[in-house]
Amino acid sequence: MVDVTDRAKNHKTVGYYPGCALEGTGHAYNRSTKAIASELGLKLKEVDNWNCCGAMEVKNIDPKIQTYLSSRVLSNAHNTDHMDVVMAPCNGCYHNLKKAEYDLSHDAESRAVVDRLSSKAGHPTYKAGQVETIHALDWLKGTIGEEGIAARTKGKLAGLKVANYYGCMYTRPRHIFPEKDQGPGTESTSKPHFMDDLLAAAGADNVDFALKTACCGGAHTLSDSDTSTKLVANILRAAEASGAEVIATECPTCHTGLEMHQIRAEKRFGIKTTVKIMYFTQLLGLALGVGPRKLGIQENISDPMDLIIEKRLT
Amino acid sequence: MPIHEKSLIRPENMKTNDQELIIDGINVAGHWSTFIESRVITDYNENLQDEIEALPGGEFIHRCWQCGSCTNSCTVNAIEPRFNPRYWIYLIRTGMEQELLRDKDIIWMCVSCNKCTYACPRDVVPEGVMKATSHWLEMKGYTPKSPSTIFDEIFSSQVIERGKIEDTEVLTQFLRRTGQPLMQDWLKEIVFKVATKLPVTWGLKSMLAMVFKPKTRDWDRARLAIEEYIHEKEAEHRSALGLNGSHPEHDDHANEWDMRRQEVGSHIDQGDVSVPAGHHDESARSDFARRAGHINPPH
Ligand code: SF4
Ligand code: SF4
Numbered sequence: 001m002v003d004v005t006d007r008a009k010n011h012k013t014v015g016y017y018p019g020c021a022l023e024g025t026g027h028a029y030n031r032s033t034k035a036i037a038s039e040l041g042l043k044l045k046e047v048d049n050w051n052c053c054g055a056m057e058v059k060n061i062d063p064k065i066q067t068y069l070s071s072r073v074l075s076n077a078h079n080t081d082h083m084d085v086v087m088a089p090c091n092g093c094y095h096n097l098k099k100a101e102y103d104l105s106h107d108a109e110s111r112a113v114v115d116r117l118s119s120k121a122g123h124p125t126y127k128a129g130q131v132e133t134i135h136a137l138d139w140l141k142g143t144i145g146e147e148g149i150a151a152r153t154k155g156k157l158a159g160l161k162v163a164n165y166y167g168c169m170y171t172r173p174r175h176i177f178p179e180k181d182q183g184p185g186t187e188s189t190s191k192p193h194f195m196d197d198l199l200a201a202a203g204a205d206n207v208d209f210a211l212k213t214a215c216c217g218g219a220h221t222l223s224d225s226d227t228s229t230k231l232v233a234n235i236l237r238a239a240e241a242s243g244a245e246v247i248a249t250e251c252p253t254c255h256t257g258l259e260m261h262q263i264r265a266e267k268r269f270g271i272k273t274t275v276k277i278m279y280f281t282q283l284l285g286l287a288l289g290v291g292p293r294k295l296g297i298q299e300n301i302s303d304p305m306d307l308i309i310e311k312r313l314t
Numbered sequence: 315m316p317i318h319e320k321s322l323i324r325p326e327n328m329k330t331n332d333q334e335l336i337i338d339g340i341n342v343a344g345h346w347s348t349f350i351e352s353r354v355i356t357d358y359n360e361n362l363q364d365e366i367e368a369l370p371g372g373e374f375i376h377r378c379w380q381c382g383s384c385t386n387s388c389t390v391n392a393i394e395p396r397f398n399p400r401y402w403i404y405l406i407r408t409g410m411e412q413e414l415l416r417d418k419d420i421i422w423m424c425v426s427c428n429k430c431t432y433a434c435p436r437d438v439v440p441e442g443v444m445k446a447t448s449h450w451l452e453m454k455g456y457t458p459k460s461p462s463t464i465f466d467e468i469f470s471s472q473v474i475e476r477g478k479i480e481d482t483e484v485l486t487q488f489l490r491r492t493g494q495p496l497m498q499d500w501l502k503e504i505v506f507k508v509a510t511k512l513p514v515t516w517g518l519k520s521m522l523a524m525v526f527k528p529k530t531r532d533w534d535r536a537r538l539a540i541e542e543y544i545h546e547k548e549a550e551h552r553s554a555l556g557l558n559g560s561h562p563e564h565d566d567h568a569n570e571w572d573m574r575r576q577e578v579g580s581h582i583d584q585g586d587v588s589v590p591a592g593h594h595d596e597s598a599r600s601d602f603a604r605r606a607g608h609i610n611p612p613h
Contacts, residue, residue: 024481120539215427223461
């Protein structure tokens with residue numbers, strides 16, 4: 001059994017791939033990730049001159065272009081930055097880099113297309129195995145771990161009822177995540193728990209939430225908004241029904257989708273929910289004693305400030 | 315109803331009437347009398363599976379053994395029961411094109427959640443099949459471009475052009491090209507909520523990002539390489555679907571396309587579609603880049 005976070009464990013410095021979303025709508029995720037990195041003494045070395053991974057859209061134009069785009073990011077991390085671990089907090093980026101890794105190690109045609117495009121574009125071709133892609137959850141589990149979080153936070157989140165929401169791209173499809181489902185200690189694709197573990201270590205009271213890996217309709221958030229709104233409303237209501245005060249997210253697309261369609265569900269369908277939506281990095285940041293501004297909490301549309309004050313988290 | 319009969323018996327062919335039901339001049343009313351009007355299917359498209367298989371995502375459709383796990387786990391099926399990947403895969407594999415076309419307007423609704431891919435015991439990747447099928451419908455001219463495709467094209471053309479995207483620009487372009495007002499009620503509320511809370515510097519930053527677009531350095535060679543590749547692939551896909559004009563069998567589709575084009579003519583301009591060869595301008599920089607810049611709104 002290979003523990004894929006082994007390398008991350010030895011890496012207080014990892015390559016950092018924020019991706020387009022974290023420079024736009026997911027700005028607060030970027031801010032809070034960087035804030036907890038500096039609080040924990042971890043170094044993030046941003047991948048030099050990165051490009052978009054292809055998000056959820058480019059594969060629908062051509063899947064191999066998406067593979068190329070993701071491989072270029074990995075090529076820069078390996079050849080320019082000399083990093084062997086890249087951490088991507090965005091589920092979309094993480095998923096695409098993992099998918100590129102899988103395709104490049106299993107499919108000769110993908111290798112040929114990536115090689116052709118890389119040489120035409122004038123940079124070294126990325127080869128499978130040169131870089132390991134991890135999620136922000138793997139990064140914190142690997143470098144700090146539950147014990148580290150518990151020691152530093154002293155149960156600060158105690159009494160906060162959290163529904164952990166992972167969405168689609170962190171676990172599906174299963175085959176691109178060979179390190180998951182490998183027994184105790186590894187992440188599960190059917191019942192993911194890394195975020196639950198980290199927040200529980202900080203004292204949070206995780207609720208039993210059935211829709212952890214349900215889809216928020218992120219791919220069609222604008223092109224089929226009513227469908228996305230229905231899917232999100234379902235997630236929000238299920239979280240409330242399970243007693244959650246806040247939904248913890250680990251993906252900018254999910255996060256923005258939940259916040260945006262929470263408002264839309266009320267405007268269009270009269271479905272009102274009041275559960276707050278926060279990045280897990282914001283919650284961990286608060287638990288570590290970082291101020292809300294540094295965590296970008298003022299940018300959260302669901303406005304969790306009252307809850308934060310009520311729970312004495314500042 | 316067993317799955318293989320569902321496509322044979324259409325709901326409108328089921329005749330049940332308690333009041334009066336005349337069949338062959340005889341009133342056979344009564345709830346006991348449910349008649350199924352007989353129907354013979356003759357219009358098979360023997361190439362249907364090959365065509366879908368030739369498009370990205372459709373490669374593994376032949377593996378399907380009709381277990382139904384995809385439909386069973388499907389996110390969209392839960393809110394739109396007519397959305398049935400297992401059934402469409404069956405229709406494609408058996409060449410029942412006319413049956414498939416009855417659902418042509420909802421196939422694009424797949425949200426790519428990959429629950430089906432996770433559940434499928436045969437590695438069919440039904441998510442990919444949904445994408446291949448929606449592209450097939452668009453390429454053949456059976457449907458106008460779906461909002462999803464328009465979004466994908468706007469997004470991808472920005473990535474290909476500059477290496478990165480700027481999400482405000484994607485949003486505004488999409489709303490404009492699909493003919494939606496920029497200020498939707500819910501969007502107004504979000505903008506208002508965000509604007510009142512954010513520091514002024516953030517607003518300035520995002521305005522700057524709209525003027526000085528985020529861009530990957532030295533991207534031009536990558537852009538050209540990608541455009542060249544997409545152009546090649548498009549030609550390959552068109553020819554796999556017999557859309558290069560050299561395949562007499564497909565004149566029907568070309569005619570159908572013309573009709574459709576008249577029907578949706580106000581929605582889509584001529585440069586916007588994968589038209590049969592002859593209409594295709596080979597000198598264009600790339601079909602894709604050209605089209606992405608020429609999308610007119612479906613109202
Ligand atoms: S990827 Fe598409 S077809 Fe598959 S389960 Fe999700 S919505 Fe359904
Ligand atoms: S889950 Fe796979 S094998 Fe089963 S019906 Fe769907 S595509 Fe076919």
